[in-house]
Amino acid sequence: MIEIKDLHKSYQMGSNSLHVLKGINFSVKEGELVSIMGSSGSGKSTLLNILGMLDEADTGSYFLDGMPIKNLNEKIAAKYRNQFLGFIFxxxxxxxxxxxxxxxxxxxxxxxxxxxxxxxxxxxxxxxxGLADWATHLPNELSGGQKQRVAIARALASEPKVLLADEPTGALDTKTSYEVMELIQGINDEGKTILIVTHEPDIADMTKRIVNLKDGVIIDDTIVKQVKAAAYV
Incomplete structure (x- = not known):
C-alpha cells in the first residue's frame, strides 16, 4: 500500500540546511494499523506531510497503492489526496x-x-x-470527542485507501482518547489501512506496529501485541 525508499528531506534555514529525514525506508501493507512515534524534531511530522502529499522529498521514492508520488502539481496532488487519503487532525x-x-x-x-x-x-x-442524531449541530455545539468523531466520519466519507491521523487524541482527555481509539481500531478491523502519528505511548500501544523515529532515521520498527481500547472505555 505504501512503499518509501531512501527518503531524504532538508529545509533551508537562512544560510544553513536542516537535514530532517535521512534515508527513510518504510513500507505499510494494506490493513495495517501503524503508529509513528518520536520526540519533537524527530521528523515524524515531515514524514506524515510527505505521505499526505502536502510536501515532497528531495530524493528517494514514494509509491502509494502502486502509484509513484513524484513531481505532482498542486491540482494533481489535491486530486490524489481526495482519491487515496483521509486526514484526521x-x-x-x-x-x-x-x-x-x-x-x-x-x-x-x-x-x-x-x-x-x-x-x-x-x-x-x-x-x-454514532452521531446520526447530531447531524444538524454545528461544531461549537459538540464536545471534543464528538468533533473528532465527525472528523473521522469526514475522513471516511471519500472511501480513501489510507487514513493519516496526526495526533488524533492530542486535544482530548484520556477517557475520550480511548473512545476515539476504540473507533479507530474498529475501522482498522474492517480492513482500513491507518497511520497514526502520536507522542503518547498508551495510544501507540493500541496500534499493531510501532515505528520510532529519532533525528530523521527509523531506530525501531516493531510489530506489537495490540492493547484493545475497549478494555479502558
Missing part, C-alpha cells in the same frame, strides 16, 4: 459555520457527487461513528 479542522453532516459530506463535493448522494453517504458515516 488533532485540532479537528471542522468548518465552524457548517453543521456535522455538511462537514462530513464536504470531500464528496470535490469528487463531483450530487448533494442528495453526498448527504446520504454523509449520514451513513455519521451513523457509523
Amino acid at each position: 488533532q485540532s479537528f479542522n471542522l468548518i465552524t459555520y457548517k453543521n456535522a453532516i455538511d462537514n462530513v459530506a464536504l470531500p464528496l463535493y470535490y469528487q463531483g457527487i450530487k448533494r442528495k448522494e453526498r448527504i446520504e453517504k454523509g449520514m451513513h458515516y455519521l451513523s457509523k461513528v
Whole structure:
C-alpha cells in the first residue's frame, strides 16, 4: 500500500540546511494499523506531510497503492489526496459555520457527487461513528470527542485507501482518547489501512506496529501485541 525508499528531506534555514529525514525506508501493507512515534524534531511530522502529499522529498521514492508520488502539481496532488487519503487532525479542522453532516459530506463535493448522494453517504458515516442524531449541530455545539468523531466520519466519507491521523487524541482527555481509539481500531478491523502519528505511548500501544523515529532515521520498527481500547472505555 505504501512503499518509501531512501527518503531524504532538508529545509533551508537562512544560510544553513536542516537535514530532517535521512534515508527513510518504510513500507505499510494494506490493513495495517501503524503508529509513528518520536520526540519533537524527530521528523515524524515531515514524514506524515510527505505521505499526505502536502510536501515532497528531495530524493528517494514514494509509491502509494502502486502509484509513484513524484513531481505532482498542486491540482494533481489535491486530486490524489481526495482519491487515496483521509486526514484526521488533532485540532479537528471542522468548518465552524457548517453543521456535522455538511462537514462530513464536504470531500464528496470535490469528487463531483450530487448533494442528495453526498448527504446520504454523509449520514451513513455519521451513523457509523454514532452521531446520526447530531447531524444538524454545528461544531461549537459538540464536545471534543464528538468533533473528532465527525472528523473521522469526514475522513471516511471519500472511501480513501489510507487514513493519516496526526495526533488524533492530542486535544482530548484520556477517557475520550480511548473512545476515539476504540473507533479507530474498529475501522482498522474492517480492513482500513491507518497511520497514526502520536507522542503518547498508551495510544501507540493500541496500534499493531510501532515505528520510532529519532533525528530523521527509523531506530525501531516493531510489530506489537495490540492493547484493545475497549478494555479502558
